[in-house]
Amino acid sequence: EAGVAQSPRYKIIEKRQSVAFWCNPISGHATLYWYQQILGQGPKLLIQFQNNGVVDDSQLPKDRFSAERLKGVDSTLKIQPAKLEDSAVYLCASSREGLAPGELFFGEGSRLTVL
Amino acid sequence: QKEVEQNSGPLSVPEGAIASLNCTYSDRGSQSFFWYRQYSGKSPELIMFIYSNGDKEDGRFTAQLNKASQYVSLLIRDSQPSDSATYLCAPRDMRFGAGTRLTVKP
Numbered sequence: 001e002a003g004v005a006q007s008p009r010y011k012i013i014e015k016r017q018s019v020a021f022w023c024n025p026i027s028g029h030a031t032l033y034w035y036q037q038i039l040g041q042g043p044k045l046l047i048q049f050q051n052n053g054v055v056d057d058s059q060l061p062k063d064r065f066s067a068e069r070l071k072g073v074d075s076t077l078k079i080q081p082a083k084l085e086d087s088a089v090y091l092c093a094s095s096r097e098g099l100a101p102g103e104l105f106f107g108e109g110s111r112l113t114v115l
Numbered sequence: 116q117k118e119v120e121q122n123s124g125p126l127s128v129p130e131g132a133i134a135s136l137n138c139t140y141s142d143r144g145s146q147s148f149f150w151y152r153q154y155s156g157k158s159p160e161l162i163m164f165i166y167s168n169g170d171k172e173d174g175r176f177t178a179q180l181n182k183a184s185q186y187v188s189l190l191i192r193d194s195q196p197s198d199s200a201t202y203l204c205a206p207r208d209m210r211f212g213a214g215t216r217l218t219v220k221p
Contacts, residue, residue, distance in 0.1 A: 033209060042121075042203055042211040043159065056208070091158060103149075104209065106158035 001026060004107035006092050012113045018080035021110045024073070025094030031055075033104065034067055034077050035091040043091055049075065082114045118142075119204060121212035129220050134191040136215050138204035141185070145206040148187040150178060153201045153214065162189070162202075194219040 005024040013019050025032050030051050035043035046065065048055040052072040060067065064083070069075040079086055089111050093104040118141045128134045138148070147166040151159040165171045165178040165187065177190040191198055194217075201214040 035211075042213045045208075045210050048209070103161050103164070104151075104159070106160070109158055 004092055004094055004105055006090075006107035006110050008110055009108065010111050010113075012115065013082055014115050015084055016081040018078065019082055019112060020079075021077045021090050021092075021112075023075045023077070023092030023107060025075075025092070026096075026105055029094035029096045029105070030072070031095045031097060032069055032075050033091075033093040033095075034075070035093065036086075036088045037091055037109070038088045046077070079112075082112075084114050087112055087114045119206060119210065119212035121202075121204060121215050123213050124216040125218055126215055127218045127220060128194050130194060130196060132194050132219075134194045134198065134217055134219070136189040136191075136202045136204075136217065137186060138188065138212055139186045140206055142206065143182075143185065145208075147207045148178070148180060149205050149207075149209075150176075150189045151203040151205065151211070153203060155200070159203055159211075191217075196221050 007022050032049045034046040036046055037043045046060045047057040047067045049069040052069050067077045089109040091106055091109045093106045095104050120139050149164045150162045152162050153159040163173050163178050165180045168180055168182050171178045175192045179188045196219045199219050201216045203211045203214045205211045
């Protein structure tokens with residue numbers, strides 16, 4: 001079974017530029033999460049999707065961050081314009097509700113550096 | 116604001132000792148908790164979860180949940196250097212704590 005795929009793995013941009021990250025969850029996983037992990041901190045939940053609907057986006061800075069999950073499969077997280085404090089690893093995770101709720105499978109992450 | 120708090124550490128234990136990691140939470144409605152391990156430079160992975168009060172054992176790992184006191188803990192028996200990692204706890208809403216960094220010294 002293929003794992004959660006994320007791209008790009010690394011991205012370096014200047015502040016005020018825009019960036020987009022892509023995530024493809026494990027096949028059949030209805031729930032998809034985006035996390036921001038700043039060095040030395042725990043992952044911060046940005047948004048949770050159930051199929052193509054948003055369950056929780058209360059911690060998403062909506063003035064600059066946006067996310068979508070069209071067709072309930074893959075997802076894109078966008079930052080526009082980026083700030084220095086957005087430098088972090090962006091983790092995507094998916095889960096299949098029911099058998100083991102709460103078991104998230106994480107991708108390798110996308111490391112963003114904002115200069 | 117629902118919050119999960121963990122001692123960020125670092126926690127250092129000698130090889131073979133018991134490592135004790137704790138997590139407190141503010142939401143009395145939380146019914147289940149999950150412990151994840153994150154090696155440096157890697158993504159988190161699930162260790163175990165606990166739904167009910169009391170202890171749950173899985174190999175060298177024991178999770179303990181005390182709903183009255185609103186804390187959950189993870190005990191690692193016979194700690195190994197390979198257990199050196201950051202341990203994250205999260206309730207069902209999957210909002211993680213800051214994590215506790217554990218170092219097991221040979």
